[in-house]
Amino acid sequence: MSKLAEIFQKHQDDIVADWSKGMSSANRRKDLISDADLKAQSTELFAAIAKASKTGSLSDIEGSDWREVREILSSISASRAKQGFTPTETASFVLSLKQPVNSRLRKEMAKDPEGLIDETTTANGLIDKMALHTSEAFLTTREQLIARQQEDMLELSTPVVKLWDGILALPVIGTLDSARTQVVMESLLKTIVETNSKIAIIDITGVPTVDTLVAQHLLKTITAARLMGAECIISGIRPQIAQTIVHLGINLNDIITKSKMADAFALALQRTGKIVVSMNKAAAPKKTEHGKDN
Amino acid sequence: MAPQKTETLPIKTASDIVAARQAVRLWAAEMKFSLVDQTKIVTATSELARNTVQHGGGGHMVMSIVESGIHQGLHLVFEDKGPGIADVEAAMRDGFTTAGGMGLGLSGSKRLMSQFTIETKVGEGTRVAVTRWK
Ligand SMILES: Nc1ncnc2c1ncn2[C@@H]1O[C@H](COP(=O)(O)OP(=O)(O)OP(=O)(O)O)[C@@H](O)[C@H]1O
Ligand SMILES: [Mg+2]
Numbered sequence: 001m002s003k004l005a006e007i008f009q010k011h012q013d014d015i016v017a018d019w020s021k022g023m024s025s026a027n028r029r030k031d032l033i034s035d036a037d038l039k040a041q042s043t044e045l046f047a048a049i050a051k052a053s054k055t056g057s058l059s060d061i062e063g064s065d066w067r068e069v070r071e072i073l074s075s076i077s078a079s080r081a082k083q084g085f086t087p088t089e090t091a092s093f094v095l096s097l098k099q100p101v102n103s104r105l106r107k108e109m110a111k112d113p114e115g116l117i118d119e120t121t122t123a124n125g126l127i128d129k130m131a132l133h134t135s136e137a138f139l140t141t142r143e144q145l146i147a148r149q150q151e152d153m154l155e156l157s158t159p160v161v162k163l164w165d166g167i168l169a170l171p172v173i174g175t176l177d178s179a180r181t182q183v184v185m186e187s188l189l190k191t192i193v194e195t196n197s198k199i200a201i202i203d204i205t206g207v208p209t210v211d212t213l214v215a216q217h218l219l220k221t222i223t224a225a226r227l228m229g230a231e232c233i234i235s236g237i238r239p240q241i242a243q244t245i246v247h248l249g250i251n252l253n254d255i256i257t258k259s260k261m262a263d264a265f266a267l268a269l270q271r272t273g274k275i276v277v278s279m280n281k282a283a284a285p286k287k288t289e290h291g292k293d294n
Numbered sequence: 295m296a297p298q299k300t301e302t303l304p305i306k307t308a309s310d311i312v313a314a315r316q317a318v319r320l321w322a323a324e325m326k327f328s329l330v331d332q333t334k335i336v337t338a339t340s341e342l343a344r345n346t347v348q349h350g351g352g353g354h355m356v357m358s359i360v361e362s363g364i365h366q367g368l369h370l371v372f373e374d375k376g377p378g379i380a381d382v383e384a385a386m387r388d389g390f391t392t393a394g395g396m397g398l399g400l401s402g403s404k405r406l407m408s409q410f411t412i413e414t415k416v417g418e419g420t421r422v423a424v425t426r427w428k
Contacts, residue, residue: 175312177308208315208319208336209315209333209336209337209340210337211337211340211341211344211399212341212395212396212398212399212402213340213344213395215396216395216396239330240329240330240332240333241333243330243333243334244330244333244334244337244406247334247402247405247406248337248341248398248402248405248406249388249398249401249402249405250396250398250402
């Protein structure tokens with residue numbers, strides 16, 4: 001067993017006590033973690049380090065002896081990422097172990113200056129590697145969080161609204177990728193059936209780029225809606241998008257398109273046998289009738 | 295035709311495609327392309343970047359501002375080390391697809407841009423270079 005590993009075993013409690021005491025205010029967030037939790041984490045982590053250093057390599061932590069340490073580091077990072085710590089704060093927790101370890105080494109190896117330099121270098125390298133592992137685990141957790149939020153957004157951002165009896169509107173906002181289209185299509189078809197709607201207006205004002213994939217997804221959605229007995233109108237095609245679609249070679253001839261949602265709605269009302277009349281105009285004939293009476 | 299400004303972006307995932315579109319839109323707007331031209335360039339970017347991911351197994355995009363005489367242009371190169379295209383002529387035809395797409399990505403991008411060249415070798419990869427002049 002190396003000198004460093006020996007010192008880890010022998011002075012485990014002292015080092016942990018020192019470490020907990022010395023946690024600087026930089027990584028000490030009393031608002032996010034209690035003293036008791038922090039102490040428990042330090043104790044658990046250091047016990048695992050002491051154990052791994054007995055048999056494992058001290059120059060890298062990738063081996064199987066270090067698995068438990070890696071797992072503890074990952075779970076600490078994951079919980080801190082969720083609690084709102086920054087990556088720096090999380091890495092500092094591990095890095096702050098250097099101070100108590102180094103001072104313990106100085107004390108124990110005062111008579112062997114050369115050995116002290118070697119062991120200190122090894123100890124610091126080891127702690128750096130653990131800190132790096134923490135950072136990576138932290139990023140992985142963040143990425144998972146973001147991916148989940150994106151999934152949530154996916155469902156939030158595709159509302160199907162009923163404009164009138166038999167008329168639905170689906171304002172699409174953002175990128176219409178395959179996953180999105182699946183969600184959009186399902187909720188549209190479901191609502192068509194539930195509301196027994198005859199017309200669905202798909203508004204793409206909020207779609208920044210209409211390429212062949214988006215077009216294909218739109219066409220698929222329209223075909224599926226037709227099978228359920230509803231006709232679709234696409235609205236919100238901006239002039240620059242219309243030109244681009246033509247150049248791409250996409251054929252929307254079979255599709256009813258309107259540049260504005262309002263025009264699409266008017267057409268939808270007309271198709272379902274309704275018209276919108278101005279109240280003034282509706283009142284006008286009455287006046288003339290009244291006039292005739294005179 | 296020494297580029298005035300150049301940048302390389304990875305094109306490996308669906309979110310890289312979104313990032314590529316956004317970068318190209320930003321540059322095209324800075325170069326004061328008309329709104330229609332910006333939309334065309336961004337749409338071609340979307341097509342070619344998607345091909346890079348979907349068919350080429352990922353690669354990168356190099357974007358640069360180039361000059362020819364008094365004209366400025368936006369030059370984009372999409373490169374991958376994927377399977378390559380066996381029959382380029384067929385791939386360039388409207389409606390040709392090996393992946394259940396619309397088969398309009400390559401031919402459509404060619405129509406959207408001023409210049410279009412494609413180099414590909416089976417087993418080695420594909421390189422598509424496009425330019426839109428102002
Ligand atoms: N980078 C590439 N590497 C390998 N094959 C490619 C590459 N780009 C295009 N291809 C081939 O050329 C064909 C035509 O490409 P194109 O972009 O025109 O249509 P698509 O991608 O199939 O459908 P979409 O209309 O959705 O783009 C593809 O189906 C594919 O076989
Ligand atoms: Mg394509």
